[in-house]
Amino acid sequence: MAQMSAQLVPSLTGAKQPMENLQANPVPRWVVDDIRKMRAYPEQPPVIPHSIEGYQLSVNTNRCLACHKREFTQGSGAPMISVTHYMTREGQMLADVSPRRYFCTACHVPQADTPALIGNSFVDMSELGVGHAGDQ
Template sequence: MFKNIKSTDTLFKKGLTIFLLAVTAIMFSSAVMAVQSLRGDTALDADANKVVKHKVDTVEGGIKRSFKLQPPMVPHTVEKYSITLKGNGCMKCHSEKAYKKEKAPKVGDSHYVDRDGKTLDTVSSRRYFCNQCHAPQVKSEPLVENVFEGI
C-alpha cells in the first residue's frame, strides 16, 4: 500500500518535470525568435560586428522641422563644443552677443525664460544643456520604420 503511493508520487513528479521542461522550451524558443540581438547571429564567443561609423551631416540652411515647436535639429558637427559648469561652447556662436558675427541663428527667446516666467540676461538653466533637446543627425537608414507625419 505504502509502496504504491510512493510510485504514483514519482510518476506525478516525472510528469510535472516533463511538462515544465516543455513549457520552458516553448517559451525560450519563442523568446529567441522574437528578439533579434544587436549582435545579430554572431556566436557568443566571437567578436561582435564592427559598428559602422556615420559622419555627422552638415546641412546648409538648417534641417526642416517636422512639427511646430520641434527643437530644430543641429545641422553641423558638435563634438568640438563642450557644455560644462564653466562654460557653454554652443553659446560662443548662438548667444545674443555672438550670433551676428558668427552668422548663426540666435537661441530662441524662450531660452532666456526661467521656470517662473521671468526673462533672464543669460540663458536659463532650463535650456543650458542644449544637446538635451537639439541633436545632430547622420545620413543613415532608419533602424525601424517610422510613419510619423508632421504638420
C-alpha cells in the first residue's frame, strides 16, 4: 500500500529527488485588498484580508486584538472576534479571550496570490441545485 500511495498521491514538494537542489520560487504577494472573503464551508475560520507582516503575536502580546477585540471594534471598524473566542471548552463565558483562542494564526491565515498546489473540484452546495429550506 505504501508503494502504491506514491503513485496515487501527487507530490507537494515539487522535487523529483528528495535532496535535489532547485531554484527557489519568488516570495508570493499577499492579498491585501481588505475585502472579506466568502467561506467555503460552515464554521471555516475566516481568512485575514490584510497584511499581518510585522504583527507581534506572542505570549505577552497579540497585535490582532488591538482592532478585533470586542471593546476596540467600534473605533477600528474591524469585525469583532467571535463570541466563541471568549468561551472555555466547557462553554463557560470568560471576560477576556480564551487562552486556547489567543494565537490567531493557528486557525486564521492571510492569503497569497499563488496557484493551487493540486487541483480542486470543490463545488458549493448552492451550485449543485440544492434549494434552500422552504423554497418549494
